[in-house]
Amino acid sequence: MTDLADAVRLLYDTLLFIGVSIMYVAEAVVLSLIPRRFRGKNITGEVALVTGGGSGIGKLVAIKLAKLGAHVIVWDINEHGIEDTVKQIKEAGGKGCGYRCDLTDREDIYRTAKAVKIEVGPVTLLVNNAGYVCGRTLLDLPDEEIDRTYQVNILSHYATTKSFLKEMMKDNHGHVVTVASVAGLLGTYRCTDYSATKFAAIGYHESLFTELRAHGYDGIHATLVCPYFINTGMFNGVKPRLLPMLEPEYVAEEIVAGILTNQVNVVLPGSVRYLLPLKCFLPAKMCWALMYQIMQGPQSMMTFKGREVLQDQNANIPMTRSEKN
Numbered sequence: 001m002t003d004l005a006d007a008v009r010l011l012y013d014t015l016l017f018i019g020v021s022i023m024y025v026a027e028a029v030v031l032s033l034i035p036r037r038f039r040g041k042n043i044t045g046e047v048a049l050v051t052g053g054g055s056g057i058g059k060l061v062a063i064k065l066a067k068l069g070a071h072v073i074v075w076d077i078n079e080h081g082i083e084d085t086v087k088q089i090k091e092a093g094g095k096g097c098g099y100r101c102d103l104t105d106r107e108d109i110y111r112t113a114k115a116v117k118i119e120v121g122p123v124t125l126l127v128n129n130a131g132y133v134c135g136r137t138l139l140d141l142p143d144e145e146i147d148r149t150y151q152v153n154i155l156s157h158y159a160t161t162k163s164f165l166k167e168m169m170k171d172n173h174g175h176v177v178t179v180a181s182v183a184g185l186l187g188t189y190r191c192t193d194y195s196a197t198k199f200a201a202i203g204y205h206e207s208l209f210t211e212l213r214a215h216g217y218d219g220i221h222a223t224l225v226c227p228y229f230i231n232t233g234m235f236n237g238v239k240p241r242l243l244p245m246l247e248p249e250y251v252a253e254e255i256v257a258g259i260l261t262n263q264v265n266v267v268l269p270g271s272v273r274y275l276l277p278l279k280c281f282l283p284a285k286m287c288w289a290l291m292y293q294i295m296q297g298p299q300s301m302m303t304f305k306g307r308e309v310l311q312d313q314n315a316n317i318p319m320t321r322s323e324k325n
């Protein structure tokens with residue numbers, strides 16, 4: 001009797017699944033016909049926090065969100081970078097402020113989050129963007145560098161999200177953005193630490209998404225961003241063979257468009273999505289030959305220089321509020 005009831009239940013769920021799938025495919029087709037600028041949500045009055053907003057992608061995203069009406073908070077260890085981003089936000093007529101927060105220090109994150117809630121208000125759009133790369137092969141990697149990469153690229157996400165998620169859940173309203181990487185979908189030379197943290201960031205993000213959806217928080221959106229190499233300086237010296245480095249302006253524009261349209265995945269460039277399944281379908285030796293002889297992925301990382309001092313330039317400066325709106 002139980003077996004029959006289970007079978008009927010499975011049949012019912014399957015038919016329901018086919019029904020909603022048809023609906024979702026139709027919805028995706030209709031949406032793809034409407035230009036993106038007509039289907040973006042309004043973010044005026046949202047409180048957006050961008051980690052690593054003192055340079056690169058974080059800076060550009062912060063300025064764009066402010067221009068769209070969000071009150072933007074920038075976190076970084078680079079105080080000059082924070083000041084410059086806040087200045088550009090204000091020059092563009094937006095609202096913004098910055099805090100020095102060291103993401104390698106969990107207590108600093110909790111302390112700064114508390115200050116943000118008191119001084120600005122609950123964060124409704126959290127962009128976990130800050131990133132760090134050392135760029136050495138395993139045996140050359142100092143343990144402290146491995147720790148730092150894990151702290152900035154993944155461990156900090158737990159503390160930042162835990163700090164602001166409760167308020168989002170109370171109103172069933174919010175958005176969490178994780179800036180991961182194509183290196184989180186495919187392991188890369190000189191990236192045993194970096195790549196691993198980006199794989200972790202993807203697992204973290206997707207798991208958080210399932211928790212929110214399973215508990216009915218359909219008003220809290222989650223966008224996962226996986227870009228290929230970008231010309232910000234983080235991967236200075238890298239010379240990719242087939243795909244050119246992405247321009248920061250393009251990446252920031254796509255991230256903001258992904259936020260406005262509540263996109264679940266933003267893979268940049270889009271063509272990478274079609275290459276990745278080859279990893280599962282091709283024989284392993286053929287995959288390696290494709291990577292080494294055609295794409296020359298490892299060789300392109302052999303010339304890596306990266307940023308040299310940026311991450312440490314304010315290392316001993318105590319946390320200060322850079323500017324308040």
Ligand SMILES: NC(=O)c1ccc[n+]([C@@H]2O[C@H](COP(=O)([O-])OP(=O)(O)OC[C@H]3O[C@@H](n4cnc5c(N)ncnc54)[C@H](O)[C@@H]3O)[C@@H](O)[C@H]2O)c1
Binds near residue numbers: 227231
């Ligand atoms: N540049 C690329 O090729 C590339 C490719 C794929 C993904 N990404 C990812 O995109 C994101 C942005 O990278 P980017 O290219 O703009 O790099 P970036 O170096 O220009 O910016 C990273 C920012 O994070 C900040 N940061 C680093 N450590 C910090 C800490 N302990 N506490 C607070 N802030 C800290 C830096 O000061 C900097 O402002 C990162 O997560 C990166 O991993 C970059």
